[in-house]
Structure formats: structure tokens, C-alpha cells
Amino acid sequence: MKLRLLLSISKTHLLSRKKQSITAAMGVMFGIGTYVIMMGFMNGLNGLLDGLILNRTPHVRLYNEVAPSQNQPVDLYKVYDNKVRFVHSIKPKKVQAKIHNALPLIDYLNRQRSVLGVTPQVKVQSFYLGGSTQLNGLLIGADVLKEKEFYNLADYIVQGAVEDLARTEKGILLGAGVAKKLALKVGDYVQVTTKSGEIQTLKIVGFFQSGMADVDNVQSYVNLKMAQHIFGQSRDYITDINVKLIDIADAPEIAKSLSKKFGVTATDIQTANAQFETGSTIRTLISYAVSITLLIVAGFGIYNILNMMIFEKMNDIAILKATGFSGSDVQWIFMSQALIIGLVGGLAGLSLGYGVSVLIDSTPFETAALPTIKTYPIDYNIKYYFIGVTFAMISTFLAGWFPSRKAKKIDPVDIIRGQ
Amino acid sequence: METILEAKGISKFFHIPEEIQVLDNVSFSMKKGEFVSIMGKSGCGKSTLLYVLSTMDSDYSGELYIDRKLITGQTPNQLAHIRNANIGFVFQFHYLLPEFTVLENVVLPAKKLGLKTYEEIEFDAMEKLKLLGISDQALKLSSRISGGQKQRVAIARALINHPSIIMGDEPTGNLDSRNANVVFDIFKELSSEKNLSLLVVTHDEDFAKRTDRIIQMGDGKIIS
Numbered sequence A: 001m002k003l004r005l006l007l008s009i010s011k012t013h014l015l016s017r018k019k020q021s022i023t024a025a026m027g028v029m030f031g032i033g034t035y036v037i038m039m040g041f042m043n044g045l046n047g048l049l050d051g052l053i054l055n056r057t058p059h060v061r062l063y064n065e066v067a068p069s070q071n072q073p074v075d076l077y078k079v080y081d082n083k084v085r086f087v088h089s090i091k092p093k094k095v096q097a098k099i100h101n102a103l104p105l106i107d108y109l110n111r112q113r114s115v116l117g118v119t120p121q122v123k124v125q126s127f128y129l130g131g132s133t134q135l136n137g138l139l140i141g142a143d144v145l146k147e148k149e150f151y152n153l154a155d156y157i158v159q160g161a162v163e164d165l166a167r168t169e170k171g172i173l174l175g176a177g178v179a180k181k182l183a184l185k186v187g188d189y190v191q192v193t194t195k196s197g198e199i200q201t202l203k204i205v206g207f208f209q210s211g212m213a214d215v216d217n218v219q220s221y222v223n224l225k226m227a228q229h230i231f232g233q234s235r236d237y238i239t240d241i242n243v244k245l246i247d248i249a250d251a252p253e254i255a256k257s258l259s260k261k262f263g264v265t266a267t268d269i270q271t272a273n274a275q276f277e278t279g280s281t282i283r284t285l286i287s288y289a290v291s292i293t294l295l296i297v298a299g300f301g302i303y304n305i306l307n308m309m310i311f312e313k314m315n316d317i318a319i320l321k322a323t324g325f326s327g328s329d330v331q332w333i334f335m336s337q338a339l340i341i342g343l344v345g346g347l348a349g350l351s352l353g354y355g356v357s358v359l360i361d362s363t364p365f366e367t368a369a370l371p372t373i374k375t376y377p378i379d380y381n382i383k384y385y386f387i388g389v390t391f392a393m394i395s396t397f398l399a400g401w402f403p404s405r406k407a408k409k410i411d412p413v414d415i416i417r418g419q
Numbered sequence B: 001m002e003t004i005l006e007a008k009g010i011s012k013f014f015h016i017p018e019e020i021q022v023l024d025n026v027s028f029s030m031k032k033g034e035f036v037s038i039m040g041k042s043g044c045g046k047s048t049l050l051y052v053l054s055t056m057d058s059d060y061s062g063e064l065y066i067d068r069k070l071i072t073g074q075t076p077n078q079l080a081h082i083r084n085a086n087i088g089f090v091f092q093f094h095y096l097l098p099e100f101t102v103l104e105n106v107v108l109p110a111k112k113l114g115l116k117t118y119e120e121i122e123f124d125a126m127e128k129l130k131l132l133g134i135s136d137q138a139l140k141l142s143s144r145i146s147g148g149q150k151q152r153v154a155i156a157r158a159l160i161n162h163p164s165i166i167m168g169d170e171p172t173g174n175l176d177s178r179n180a181n182v183v184f185d186i187f188k189e190l191s192s193e194k195n196l197s198l199l200v201v202t203h204d205e206d207f208a209k210r211t212d213r214i215i216q217m218g219d220g221k222i223i224s
Helices: A004-015 A018-056 A102-110 A144-151 A162-167 A176-182 A224-230 A249-261 A272-314 A314-322 A327-361 A382-409 A412-418 B046-053 B075-086 B101-111 B118-131 B147-159 B177-193 B206-211
Strands: A060-065 A115-130 A133-142 A157-159 A173-177 A190-194 A199-208 A219-221 A240-245 A265-268 B003-014 B020-031 B035-040 B061-066 B088-089 B165-169 B199-203 B213-218
Touching: A004 A327, A004 B101, A018 A240, A018 A327, A018 A382, A060 A102, A060 A249, A102 A115, A102 A240, A115 A144, A115 A176, A115 A224, A115 A382, A133 A144, A133 A176, A133 A190, A133 A224, A144 A162, A144 A219, A144 A240, A162 A173, A162 A199, A162 A219, A173 A176, A173 A190, A176 A199, A190 B020, A199 A219, A199 B020, A219 A224, A224 A265, A240 A249, A249 A265, A265 A382, A272 A314, A272 A327, A272 A382, A314 A327, A314 A412, A314 B088, A327 A382, A412 B046, B003 B046, B003 B199, B020 B046, B020 B061, B020 B199, B035 B046, B035 B206, B046 B165, B075 B088, B075 B101, B088 B147, B101 B147, B118 B147, B147 B177, B165 B177, B177 B199
Parallel strands: A133 A219, A173 A199, B035 B199, B035 B213, B088 B165, B165 B199
Antiparallel strands: A060 A240, A060 A265, A115 A133, A115 A190, A115 A240, A157 A199, A173 A219, A190 A199, B003 B020, B003 B061
């Protein structure tokens, strides 16, 4: 009852000064709108850039690295423990590319609760044969359906589909650069050969384009079994195991423990791509700084307008107090005006932000890096809309608080006597 | 006759710009249905006294009773409620809310009091406006009516909560003699027919002479 009365008074105040109210609300609208646009666009771009590297990079990669042994025989000889030892011309230890006991290891990883997905790969150094020329190549034998599920392989297929490869035993997803060099099209056959000399004819089911020329000129995907076959190896021949975790932050720790437990090399994504996180964090920081600045400006606008309004409404305040409205009633009349401006401006800002986001989202944006992306990326996360409206309410609350407190303290006798 | 308003030894000082005693041990009382005017020269403290009696000014010493209840020392919120429920005001300047209609101006104090539904309050307000002969203006913005009409709206507003007492601060001071007479007649009628208590500060002698009792003030004291 009481709130309804105060709200009806503030409604009359707002509506009788439409221009002023609209100006104030527009200040909030632009602040919130910009916030939503900035966050949506920035995070859309962040997602895209992260996607370029992070999404197609395993969180933990297990393989055997060629390296000299850490422990040289002389270390075992206790007599020289306290002596300076020189070992010259250390050669790397001969290691197999094959991961030892790969299949039980995959089973083990699949059972771990922190693991989202495990994809085994066989990497085969090979050559593409084009007439008399041989092109250097790298065949990746993989379970392509899983690659699609966990590493968005489908996003990089410019022609054909991942499923086509899964269906075609002797199929190949050729790198776009290789295809261009050899003037091949989908449906053609390409011959590949390995170091051992065995020639294999594969049917091209599609092209993939990662956006990195070095990769596209060399790399192709084949089925895991095919790669093992080309290499003349059995189905437990696995050179890489890629692990995707539920929480990317766990990667360094898990990599360390796997390396220790199974004696394989394990690299985590943070070590491999440290620069990306820094970039994302700083971009987010910048967008917050700009949006908050805009909101503060909008807040000062409201503060000014309310201050002015209270100055103009001294008589009204005196009369309300003389006829029995208490100081806090008067304060709430003005507070509610600030909050209404904040809410209306905030909601208008969300619509503005959404509208402009949709516009940006439909603006053409062609990039070789991401062949499936045709327009600018926008992140429509509801979180930003929620934060935006909360920001609007908080800033208008603060902007309204001080002027309305002044109104609360106005002594009606001073005003009436002053006339 | 029961006492409606009683002041006991009320004193008040102004501290700014310098220490001056504006009210010096003022005591008087008013009975229900009485029509009392306070007269005096400019600066004698009559308006100040009215503001103290109206509970708007609580910075004084002494005791104030309305309806035989002690008002002195109550919290600002309680005082606001007393003004709302027990006191009606009519000022020299009309003091209506300019952006609200005449009707809305009249109903606001009653809606604040919240004892009746909005429909009942609006019905009451129309009755008051009819009583004062301005019901045809009810839906106009209050800034769009004449000065005499505004003062009658202010009176209607003062009456809406059936107060124990109506206080006026030069209620005819800003009106021409014809409108002043209209306002006086309304006051007189309210006093004699509705048994309302009225306390009016004025320096219009003709006005004062026609009231039941004149309180003369000078230098912060009651002279007669």
C-alpha cells in the first residue's frame, strides 16, 4: 500500500519530466549496452582465438620423446660420487615411437574421473606421390569421430565430412595445401608411401584446412587402422595418446603424474601454449575497464539529474513532509526514481546490446584460419546480461542514494519560511 | 469543552546568524471547535510558534500537547504520522504538487494514512471538493487553476484526513479580497458547522476580528 503510493508519486515525477528521465535512462542504456556488446564481442573473439589453438590441442599429450638418458653409467659408480664427472659426446637413447602398453594405458585413462576423452593417434612420416615428385607428408591415423567430438576436427573440414572418412577404410582427409599442390579434388586417389617403401593408394574423402600453412601443406588424416597398416604394425601400435580433461587447470599435475607412473613423455597444454591464457585475461580486463568507465559516466549523469530534480522539487518535498510523509518516504520517492531509471535503462541497454550483437554476428568475417566461420563471433552468454543489469541497478542505486538522502534531510520549515 | 491544543512554556532560540530568542515561554491552549487567530508584527515569532505547534519544528523547549497527548520528544516518523492524521495545513503560498491533478493532491495525505481503500478516499476527496465548490476542477493539473481555487484545493487537502485541528499560515495573505472572503467564509463554516478547530496566523486585522479569539504576540511573547 505504502510502496504503491510512493511509486505512483515517483511515476508522476518521471512522466512529467519525460525528456530528463529519458536522457538519464539513455545514459544507463548506453553504458549497459556497450558492456554487453564489449563482453559478447570480446569473449566471442577470445573463444575464436582460443579455439584456434586451445580447442584443437589436447590437454595432456603422451608420447615418447627422443632424448639423452638422464642417468649415465658413471652415476652408478659410487666411488666418484663426490667427484666432478665429465661425459663427452652423449647420444640420445634409442626409443621406439610406439608407446609401451598403449592399450591398457588408454583403458586406464578412460577410467579416470578427471578425464573427458582419450584419443589414440599414430603419426606416420610419409610422402605423397604426384607423378615423379614426392611431397613430404605426415599421416595422422586417428579415430576421426573422436577427434571431431573432442577437438572440433569438423570445424576445419572445408570439403567432405569427418563421417566420410570413418566410413571409408582406405580414405584420406587431405590437407588443403597438399591438395592444391597436387591439383587433387575430392573423389580422386592419392598414393602415399612410407620410409619402408610400401605404396598405398587412398581415396580422398575431403579436405581439411587448419589455417596454419605449415600444417596444411603436410598433414593429412587417415583412419587409425589404415595408419597402422601402412606402417605394417599391429593394432597396439600407438605413437600418441591425447587426453582431454574435464578441468583444463588439472593438466600440469596430471601430466606430471602420468609421466612418472608410465615412463612416457607427457606435456600439458599450459606449458605448450602459455601465451594464450595471458592474452585472454588481458582482453577481458580491457573490456571490463571500458564498460565500468561507461557505467560510472552514466552514474554521474543520473546523479546530476536527480540532484537537479531535488533542487527543483524543494517545494514538493516540503509539502509532502508537511502533510505527513516521513523523511524516508521522501527518500524512497527519489530512490525509486533512480532505480526505475536504472531498470528501464538497463533493460533497454540489454536490448541494445543484444541487437548490436546480432548485427555484429551477421557481419561477414572470412578467415583462412577457421574455414567454417563466416561472420564475426559473438558470445551470447546470459551471464553478461545478468551482470549488466546488476551493474545498472548498483550504479543507479549509488547515484540516487546521495541526492535522495539530501531530500530526506530537507527541513520543510526552511522552505516554507523561505518563500 | 475539551482542549485540543496546549502549549506549555515554549521557548525557542535561533542560533544563526546570532543567538536570538524568538519564543519566550509561550503558553496557551485551544478548545475544540474554536477559531483562533494569532496576530503580531513581522518578526514577532508568530510563524515560528505555528511551526512549533505544527510539529514540523521540534527544536524548542517546553511541552506541546495535541488531543491531550504529549507531542514533545517524539521521533520524526511519529511526528510525521501525527501531522498526517491530526493536523491539516493551509499555507500562504498554495503549495500544491504542480504535476499532480487537483484530485491527486487532495488524496495523497489520505493514501499515506492508508485507513481507507483508494476508492473510498477518492469519493471522500470529491465530497470535500464539492463542499468547497471546485469539484469541476478535480481532474485538472493543479498548476492550471487560479490562485483562489488553489487555496480551496489546499483546504480540501487539509480536511481529507478529518484532522483534529487545521492550521493556517497567512492563508489569505496572497489572495485578493474577494477570494480572501471566500476562504474566510469556508473557515468560519467549518468551525461553526463541523466543529473544527482552526488556528490561523495572520496580519489581516479584518480577518482576525471575525475569529473567535485573537492572540496578540510581540517579541516572542503573548501580549493578550
